[in-house]
Amino acid sequence: MTPALLFILFLSMADVSMVSFLKWSFDIKLHFFPLIVLYGDIAEPKTSSRNADPCTAIGCKWPKSGRYVNVPYYISSDYSEYERNIILRGLQSFSLSTCIRLVPWKSGDRDYIYIESKDGCWSYLGRQNGGQYVSLAKNGCLYQSTVQHEVLHALGFNHEQVRSDRDTYVRILFENIEPGREFAFEKKQTNNLGTPYDFNSVMEYRNDAFSKNGKPTIVAKCNPYMKFGNAENMSANDILRINKLYECSE
Numbered sequence: 001m002t003p004a005l006l007f008i009l010f011l012s013m014a015d016v017s018m019v020s021f022l023k024w025s026f027d028i029k030l031h032f033f034p035l036i037v038l039y040g041d042i043a044e045p046k047t048s049s050r051n052a053d054p055c056t057a058i059g060c061k062w063p064k065s066g067r068y069v070n071v072p073y074y075i076s077s078d079y080s081e082y083e084r085n086i087i088l089r090g091l092q093s094f095s096l097s098t099c100i101r102l103v104p105w106k107s108g109d110r111d112y113i114y115i116e117s118k119d120g121c122w123s124y125l126g127r128q129n130g131g132q133y134v135s136l137a138k139n140g141c142l143y144q145s146t147v148q149h150e151v152l153h154a155l156g157f158n159h160e161q162v163r164s165d166r167d168t169y170v171r172i173l174f175e176n177i178e179p180g181r182e183f184a185f186e187k188k189q190t191n192n193l194g195t196p197y198d199f200n201s202v203m204e205y206r207n208d209a210f211s212k213n214g215k216p217t218i219v220a221k222c223n224p225y226m227k228f229g230n231a232e233n234m235s236a237n238d239i240l241r242i243n244k245l246y247e248c249s250e
């Protein structure tokens with residue numbers, strides 16, 4: 001079956017939900033469809049419980065083949081060569097420091113990510129069954145850090161500020177959050193893989209994400225004036241988590 005046909009089939013299943021989250025902190029748009037729960041820029045089927053998200057213990061990890069974890073990708077032909085190269089550099093960055101290998105989709109690959117410029121930057125959390133969108137809008141998502149962020153969601157990782165231990169490190173100022181966006185700050189039962197909370201993670205929101213009044217929505221307990229959430233590349237902890245979750249050294 002061709003990627004295009006699979007793609008149409010995937011669309012026709014209609015379990016598509018989209019959250020637009022330009023540079024993952026702004027301009028969120030929600031399109032609700034049945035059976036979907038939304039977490040910031042994560043589109044998540046309701047049937048799956050998903051940092052490493054709990055789902056990684058029950059099947060949403062990508063399978064290992066020998067020493068590597070191959071994640072097939074298909075990039076929409078709508079991107080220019082320049083845009084495609086930005087995406088490719090982001091995908092290839094995983095192979096520099098982890099056992100994750102983003103590989104071109106080929107016939108017979110059942111599970112894969114389909115990268116397309118939809119309405120914002122978003123991804124499903126963890127491996128789904130079949131093709132799954134990763135949206136990287138041309139206007140706002142074509143940065144290496146954003147490509148890494150959305151692929152990390154697809155690998156099963158949640159946002160830093162929803163970690164199970166986040167209350168030790170940050171205070172969420174719900175009074176400054178835009179009404180209706182509170183869900184993106186709800187704490188989750190995550191597997192933190194023995195790694196510390198990391199303000200330099202590409203999975204960390206900006207300290208003023210979804211602010212309704214310009215005031216901070218996330219404050220670091222160690223330094224209330226700290227600005228964060230502008231990582232341009234995966235941090236050492238982001239890399240360590242991938243390597244631990246996917247047992248890259250084995």
Ligand SMILES: [Zn+2]
Binds near residue numbers: 153
């Ligand atoms: Zn995200």
